[in-house]
Amino acid sequence: MAQTDYNGIMDQTIKKLWEYHEDDKDWKHLKTSGDLVIYQKKSDAFDGILYKIERTMNMSPQRNIDLSFDWKFMETADKGVKSIELIEHIGGPDNLHILRSVSDSAMFGLISAREFITMPGVRHYPEKSLHVLAHVSVDHPKCPEDKKFVRGVIYPSGRFVYEIAGEPNKCRLVEYGQNDPKLSIPRIILDQAVPGIIKAKIDHFNTALEKLDAAEK
Template sequence: MNNFREKCEEVARKLQDYYKTEDGWTVAKKTKDGATISYRTSNEFDGYLYKGECMIDAPPATVFHYVDPLPDGPRGKWDSDMKKIEVIDWLEEPELRVNRACTASACMGLISPRDFVDIILTKETDSYISTNGVSVTYEKCPEEKKFVRGFNHPCGLICEKIPGEPNRTKLVSLIQPDLGGMLPRSLVDQAIPGSMAAFFHRTKECIKEKRSCK
């Protein structure tokens, strides 16, 4: 358990470093509702680190409630990319857990359903609320034939608090997934920015309408 916490604390440090480093990013997509998706070469694997950013007119705690991947939270209802979210184990409730997330197929079925088993640490500071996760091999959660097991390199969501504006939040998503299987790199690179843009759009819409449905 201590090793898992240490691993997640290291992830949290990496995510803050990723977020605060301004150089080296290439913009992949900008949306009408204010989201910007950028990427740069990952230091963790032979792929890209993706960063999504968007301002949301809601307090950080509200935004975090909507995006935190918990089975009994709104995320499992409104995020159509998530077919299933489950907590395999609470290691230190409510901060540290082992999560399993199952994703839908993508790109008209060219990317088959995936599942990811991650340790996730929730942190709150004076500046932000965040999830900080990385994939692990976990005995209680073996691979299933109907899913390709993916691997999330250090990833997370940051709900940044805006000084003097308690009802606004800068939502940041940092991901660098290895989807596994024999997927062409170009297909993955094409799919991720669009998926991230849709995530921000749905988050804003659900919070605006105060709903948790898809």
């Protein structure tokens, strides 16, 4: 069996994220709450929606990256995640990992728990004061499909983490997300609920971060 070119997959994922980032056409504004702004457009990767989220966080870019690779923290900080399992640390310049995550049920049980096999990584652009965190669904020999779960698919998604001049303990984020949870309910129902789901996930993350900060003092 041919070995999967995970580095090549990450190259293509980051290339696609840059295409989204540089394309300012057809974005529809969905929601503004404080400094949080959410947009959407039709995905070019599947029959669904690509979301763009802009916000500022009170943490340094490096801490944002470090926490994104802290699986124990992310289990508690990501409102939609029940468990995260590290399958393989590939490493390399993009610090690639293979993860198996299981989601909680959502929308009052209308969506049952899902399983995702994803590859997160990070690419640094020091000349731009920028870091790009990317993730995408992949196949892995240690993760055959589990009949107990519906396996969802995450298409090229990620986060542009910008430094803010003169404010080392803040960062500006531009995030792109698109996933197919393989629903048996009409897609339009989920699309209508997504802005509220995104806001709830961010609020949950901020609460988990406050608890972590308090514990570290």
